[in-house]
Amino acid sequence: MRNPLADKVVGIKPSGIRKFFDVVSEMPDAISLGVGEPDFDTPWHVREEGIYSLERGRTFYTSNAGLMELRTAISRYLYKKLDLHYDPKTEIVVTVGGSEGIDLALRAMLNPGDEVILPEPAYVSYAPCVTLAGGNTVTINLQEKNRFKLTAEELLDAITDRTKILILSYPNNPTGAIMTREDLEPIARIIQEKDIFVISDEIYSELTYGKNHVSIASLPGMQERTVVINGFSKAFAMTGWRLGYAAGPELIMEQMIKIHQFAIMAAPTTSQYAGVEALANGEDDVQEMRTSYNQRRRFVLDQFKQMGLQCFEPEGAFYMFPSISEFGMSSDEFATRFLEEEKVAVVPGTAFGECGEGFLRVSYAYSLEELKEALGRMAEFVRRLRAKKQAGDANRG
Amino acid sequence: MHNAILKMLENNSRIDLHDLAVMMGTDEAVIVEEIEKMEKDGVICGYPTLINWDKTTEEKVSAMIEVRVTPQRGQGFERLAERITNYPEVKAVYLMSGGYDFLVSLEGKTLKEVSMFVTSKLSTLDAVAGTATHFVLKKYKDHGIILIDKPQSSRMKVTL
Numbered sequence: 201m202r203n204p205l206a207d208k209v210v211g212i213k214p215s216g217i218r219k220f221f222d223v224v225s226e227m228p229d230a231i232s233l234g235v236g237e238p239d240f241d242t243p244w245h246v247r248e249e250g251i252y253s254l255e256r257g258r259t260f261y262t263s264n265a266g267l268m269e270l271r272t273a274i275s276r277y278l279y280k281k282l283d284l285h286y287d288p289k290t291e292i293v294v295t296v297g298g299s300e301g302i303d304l305a306l307r308a309m310l311n312p313g314d315e316v317i318l319p320e321p322a323y324v325s326y327a328p329c330v331t332l333a334g335g336n337t338v339t340i341n342l343q344e345k346n347r348f349k350l351t352a353e354e355l356l357d358a359i360t361d362r363t364k365i366l367i368l369s370y371p372n373n374p375t376g377a378i379m380t381r382e383d384l385e386p387i388a389r390i391i392q393e394k395d396i397f398v399i400s401d402e403i404y405s406e407l408t409y410g411k412n413h414v415s416i417a418s419l420p421g422m423q424e425r426t427v428v429i430n431g432f433s434k435a436f437a438m439t440g441w442r443l444g445y446a447a448g449p450e451l452i453m454e455q456m457i458k459i460h461q462f463a464i465m466a467a468p469t470t471s472q473y474a475g476v477e478a479l480a481n482g483e484d485d486v487q488e489m490r491t492s493y494n495q496r497r498r499f500v501l502d503q504f505k506q507m508g509l510q511c512f513e514p515e516g517a518f519y520m521f522p523s524i525s526e527f528g529m530s531s532d533e534f535a536t537r538f539l540e541e542e543k544v545a546v547v548p549g550t551a552f553g554e555c556g557e558g559f560l561r562v563s564y565a566y567s568l569e570e571l572k573e574a575l576g577r578m579a580e581f582v583r584r585l586r587a588k589k590q591a592g593d594a595n596r597g
Numbered sequence: 598m599h600n601a602i603l604k605m606l607e608n609n610s611r612i613d614l615h616d617l618a619v620m621m622g623t624d625e626a627v628i629v630e631e632i633e634k635m636e637k638d639g640v641i642c643g644y645p646t647l648i649n650w651d652k653t654t655e656e657k658v659s660a661m662i663e664v665r666v667t668p669q670r671g672q673g674f675e676r677l678a679e680r681i682t683n684y685p686e687v688k689a690v691y692l693m694s695g696g697y698d699f700l701v702s703l704e705g706k707t708l709k710e711v712s713m714f715v716t717s718k719l720s721t722l723d724a725v726a727g728t729a730t731h732f733v734l735k736k737y738k739d740h741g742i743i744l745i746d747k748p749q750s751s752r753m754k755v756t757l
Contacts, residue, residue, distance in 0.1 A: 217757070224754050234755035324757050373757075495605075495620035502619040545755055552757075568616065 212328045217551040220535060224545045232545040233574050236373060238437040238518070239565040242474075243485040246436060249477035250470045258469055264461040266294025266445070267472045273479040274445050282405065282415045284428065286447040293457050294445050294467045294475075298403040298431040300460070301446035303329045305399045305427040306365070308455040310335040314364040319350045320553030321521070323373050323401070338363070341555035344523065347512050348377035352386040359390070365397050368416060371404035374552045374561035375521040376514020381414045388419040397452075398426040403444070404517040406435035406486050409494040411515060417447075424449050427456075432471075434517075435486055436478040441471040493518050496564040496571060503575040507582050518565045521549065525558040527585050535560060541584075542577040598623075602631055603640070607741075610644040649744050651736070657704060659688075659733040660711050662719065664699040665726045674698065677724045686714055697729070708732065 224230055241247075265271065271288035278284040286292050295301040302325065310316070312334040318326050319340040327337045340358050342348045350368070368387075370379045379387075391398055398416055405413040417426040431444025444467075446456060478485075500520050504511045511522035524534050531548035539545050547563075549556025564571060598621075605617055614632075618625040635641045650657040666677060674692055681690050681701060689702035701719070705711040712730070720728050736744050 215757075221755050230754065232754040235752060236756045237752065239750075239752070491601075498622055499616060499620050547755060547757065568612075568620075572616075 208331060212331055215324055215551065217324075217547065220532070220539075220548065223536070223539065227539070227543060230539060230543045230545055231570065231574050231577075233562045233564070233566060233571075234545040234547045235563050235565060236519075237439040237565065238434060238489065239567065240437040240489055242436065242438050242441070243478070243482060245481060246438070246474050246478045246485075250441075250474035253470055253473035258473060260469065262294075262466045262469050262472055264466055265292065265457050266467055267469075267476065270294055270472050270476050270479075271445075273476055274447070277479050278428070278430075278447060282402075282413065283418045284415055284423070284447065287450070290450045291453050292445055292447045293453060293460055294443070294472060295431070295460065296444070296464055296467050297433060297439075297442045298401060298429045298444035299325055300464065301427075301429040301431070301444050301456075302326065302367075302399065302401060303333075304456040304459050305429070305446060305448070305452070306330055306333040306335065307459055308452055309365060309397060309399075309427075311364075313362060315360060315362040316365045316367060317355070317358045317363060317396075318367050319354070319369075321348070321372075321374050321549060321556040321559070322367070322369055322552055324551065326367050326369075326401075335364070336362075339553060339555075341553075342375075342377075344512055344521075344559075348372060348375040348521070349379050349383050350387060352390055355387060355390055359394055359396070363394065363396055365399055366391060367399050367401065369401040371402075371408055371413065371516025373404065373517055374519050374547070374549065374556070376517045376519045377512075378408055378411065378413065378514075378516040379416075380411060381419070384414060384416050384419060388416060388422050391425065392421050396425070398422070399429065400426055401429045403429065403431050404434050405430060407490060407493060407518060408516040409490070409497060413516070427452055432475055432478055436482050437485075437489065438471075438474070438478065441468070441474060443467055443471040443475050493564065496566070496568065499568065500562065500564045500571060500575065503571075503579070507575075507579045509582060518563060520562040520564065521559050522562060523559055527582075527589070531557055531559060538578070538581055542581050544574045544577050544581075599631060599635065599640070602628065603635070606632075606641070647740050647742055649736070651744075656706055658706065658708055658711050659736075660703045660705075660715075661731045661733065662701040662703060662715060663697040663729040663731070664701055664719065665728070666698040666724050667726045669724050677722065680722065681719070684714070684718065686711075 271292045271294060274292055275286050275288040278286055306329050310333040314335045315338050316330045316335045317340060318337050319342050330337045338358050340354050370377060400416050402415055415428060417423045417428050427446055427448035429446050432438040432441060501513060504522055509522045511520055514520060527534060531550045535546055535548040547561040549559030549561060601621060605612060614628050615625050618628045666674060668674060678690055681687055686703055686705055687701055688704050691700045693700050703711055715728055715730050719725060738744060
């Protein structure tokens with residue numbers, strides 16, 4: 201038999217984190233700080249709207265780009281929240297989660313051999329999607345000393361004649377970093393000078409604590425070269441509904457909608473009706489969830505401080521990215537031992553790129569009680585590691 | 598600040614005040630002071646525990662009683678309301694708009710005990726023109742807390 205597989209796909213290495221996941225799933229009594237989704241249920245009025253749409257028999261395809269009602273609501277929302285202006289008729293497509301939007305944008309824009317700059321640590325799907333779209337990923341190792349923001353120097357260093365796209369992902373998973381207008385301005389200047397495009401994944405845009413999210417597309421001259429990815433998963437606790445959207449210049453959107461039409465048809469109709477309700481009446485829910493995340497963020501940060509664990513203060517998403525370099529072991533080793541000895545799952549930083557070595561991703565999308573229990577065990581684990589290290593040092597001395 | 602503290606306490610009155618302070622980005626001393634002030638001002642009226650008695654061996658019967666009243670000259674509803682609140686078996690008294698005047702929430706050990714209270718104590722009060730007693734068959738949600746067993750969260754342990 202001939203090899204049925206495509207080399208390009210086989211060449212994508214499965215996430216190294218898989219093995220760790222398997223161990224976790226075989227430990228039913230393990231508690232976890234490893235989840236990348238909200239702990240809230242979708243607000244009831246939103247769920248009800250989904251149910252209602254089913255009751256009324258709204259079980260047919262919508263138009264490819266999504267319900268006009270939903271696209272109009274998205275357009276208004278993007279204007280109100282982020283000062284972005286998109287024509288719902290031609291510049292917005294409703295997708296199956298933000299992930300599909302990323303894939304569409306890359307496939308619509310990349311020619312074989314084009315380079316995509318990816319600042320890491322980053323969410324795991326960007327690089328494989330670049331590969332599948334025929335591009336090459338050029339990574340930038342973001343620095344904790346820069347609070348995991350992308351700097352102009354780092355960007356300039358990574359740009360070559362083949363660079364076509366920069367992927368920006370703020371507020372960031374896994375670091376919780378954000379970029380302010382001042383941070384984005386020099387980046388935007390370089391993007392325009394070098395004639396590059398941006399895919400800006402802003403799925404956590406509602407979850408910032410203190411400073412409002414700024415979209416790079418809202419900076420002068422940037423809308424025409426940016427595809428904004430966003431969605432309902434994080435803002436409205438709707439991960440399982442698989443509902444997102446992409447917004448960008450018509451020139452690009454036209455091609456993205458073409459791929460979407462052939463590969464997907466349309467996002468789930470039930471989810472789209474629920475999405476209309478979320479945008480119309482979900483503002484208070486978002487505010488409440490944001491307040492709650494922020495309270496837990498402060499709590500976890502305080503716990504790390506008490507443990508003496510170094511961690512920069514994240515201002516977005518719902519993750520902490522503490523450094524464990526003092527223990528002289530890899531992220532993977534730390535996470536594995538922590539799981540074995542204390543039965544708590546956290547994600548090794550290396551799951552998000554090599555430069556995540558020496559860090560952990562700790563999610564605080566958990567109840568206060570769960571956080572207390574898990575962090576209590578972490579304090580104990582850290583104390584034990586330090587005691588052992590000290591004993592070892594004393595022996596050598 | 599007050600309202601933020603109240604919101605947290607409303608959901609969990611036993612929250613550790615140090616944790617509460619950390620979560621609100623302030624000092625414990627500030628929180629303690631604010632709470633004391635609200636207790637004194639009657640904003641915080643108590644810290645009762647929400648108990649699902651159905652899960653205990655204790656027998657309890659609750660009822661909601663609609664009370665129609667002939668208001669007394671010069672006293673309105675206040676005097677009667679005060680009298681009703683004094684009975685220890687009365688858990689809540691509300692003045693209502695609509696078809697009746699007071700809604701009285703009662704708790705007793707048996708149906709008979711509750712009925713006796715209504716017939717011998719409540720309806721014999723001078724200003725009471727009539728009552729309608731509704732026994733509670735099952736409590737699904739009380740004080741914002743769902744009492745029936747909810748399915749376990751289906752959230753996965755680790756996702757990226």
